[in-house]
Amino acid sequence: MHRSWFRTKLVEKREQVTSKVKEGVKQRARSLVPAQLTKKPESMDKCMVCGKSLKRSTAISGEGRVCSPACAHAWVRDLK
Ligand SMILES: [Zn+2]
Numbered sequence: 001m002h003r004s005w006f007r008t009k010l011v012e013k014r015e016q017v018t019s020k021v022k023e024g025v026k027q028r029a030r031s032l033v034p035a036q037l038t039k040k041p042e043s044m045d046k047c048m049v050c051g052k053s054l055k056r057s058t059a060i061s062g063e064g065r066v067c068s069p070a071c072a073h074a075w076v077r078d079l080k
Pocket of ligand 1: 047048052066067068
């Protein structure tokens with residue numbers, strides 16, 4: 001009885017620490033993203049870096065949508 005109570009407390013403590021760390025990482029990531037990039041793009045077919053419209057064929061699936069290798073490079077650099 002007593003032991004399981006102690007274990008529950010330990011788990012709670014660990015979860016608190018984990019969520020605190022996650023929040024810190026999130027805030028740091030947010031502060032590194034330029035204001036321009038934190039805005040949601042009006043269209044999914046626009047370059048995330050320069051805002052130029054993308055042709056469907058050039059749209060990159062996933063998180064990054066950029067019009068050219070140069071913009072892709074700039075976007076990746078800004079993320080770091
Ligand atoms: Zn671009």
